[in-house]
Amino acid sequence: MIFRISFLNIHFNTHFKSCFIKFCIIDEAEGRRILINSCILDDQQRGKLGGKVAIVTGSSKGIGAGIAKHLALxxxxxxxxxxxxxxxxxRVVNDIVKEGGKAIAVQADVSKEADIQHLFAVAKSTYGRLDILVNNAGVYEFQSIENVTVEHYHKQFDLNVLGLILCCKEAVKYFEPAANGSIINxxxxxxxxxxxxxxxYSASKAAVDAITKALSRELGPRRIRVNSIRPGPTVTEGTHAARLISTSFEEQIVAQTPLGRLGQPDDVARVVVFFASDDAEWVTGECLTVAGGWVN
Incomplete structure (x- = not known):
């Protein structure tokens, strides 16, 4: 299948504010046109996180890359x-810098405590503070119960659960008192x-929901908010690699989704910006589904 991709930029003014909308237009060889809203940023969104510093784990591609770019914007x-x-x-850092933002790339395997400590130390030495942690790094593998192994279990739980807990543990050391720290899982x-x-994988993500609830109660008195986002099936490099896109699987998911499409990283990233901002200063312990109304 052959695609032609082009971009359409629209700028318009309303009585209240100036808005910029960027669309990605994909033309398929069969003639079908897909219009994807790739970025919506208004004047208010651009200043929401000014002066704050964020770590986004697993943000070199997919949902994590989208989150990093939106936080920077x-x-x-x-x-x-x-x-x-x-x-x-x-590449993600370069994209951010080209838009006038600030970003650095730091290597760390966040299933390993020493790497996590290095990651946070570099963030502190570079930017002098930490306000936001987004625990995005994760891994999944399809496997029937007959073929589940100890290695299969630990590969997912060590990163998806233990790594997340250790990142939260490290973050609370760096959040400044009364600075309204935000953890988003x-x-x-x-x-x-x-x-x-x-x-x-399902069990590891259920554990993250439980951790979110528990830590929101534990850290609330320290003015640290903890929330989580449950994305539905989303178009990323990972879902393409798993051959889940343009298949009967995608057709089935779209048919079960009232809004009629798969998710895009931007859909999740905009919610992360909300949770990270002062707009959500009275929101903690929430596990928000972002899936277009998808029902299994």
Missing amino acids: AGASVVVNYASSKQDAD ITSVVSTAPTPQLSV
């Missing part, structure tokens, strides 16, 4: 974490709608 200085994809992480709709052959 909202004014935050961003630490783009990667485990092995340095080239992809550098990226989980999944499978935490409440477990999927066949994803039993271990």
Whole structure:
């Protein structure tokens, strides 16, 4: 299948504010046109996180990259974490810098405590503070119960659960008192709608929901908010690599989604900006599903 991709930029003024909308137009060889809203940023959004510093784990591509870019466009200085994809992480940083933002790429395997400590130390030495942690790094594998191994379990739980806990542990050391720190955990709709052959992954994401609730109560008195986002099926490099896009799987998911499409990283990233900002200063312990109304 052949695609032609072009971009359409629209700027318009209203009585209240000036808005900029960027669309990505994809023309397929068969003639079907897809219009994707790739970025909506108004004047208010651009200043929401001015002066704040954010770490986004696993942000060299996919949802994490979208989150890093949106946080930067909202004014935050961003630490783009990667485990092995340095080239992809550098590309995200370059995209942010080209838009006038601030970002650095830092290698760290966030399933390892020493790497996590290094990640946070570099963030502090570079930007002098920390305000926002987005725990996005994660991994999933399809496997029938007959083929589940100890390695399969630990690969997912060590990163998706233990790594997330250790990142939260490190973050609270760096959040400044009375600075309204924000932790945002990226989980999944499978935490409440477990999927066949994803039993271990589903369990790991259910654990993240529980951690979010527990830490919101533990850290609330210290003015640290903890929330999570459950994305539905989203178009990323990972879902393409797993051959889930342009298949019967995608058709089934779209048919079960009232808003009639798969998610895009931007859909999740805009909600992250809300949770990270003062707009959500009275919101903690929430696990918000962002899935277009998808029902399994």
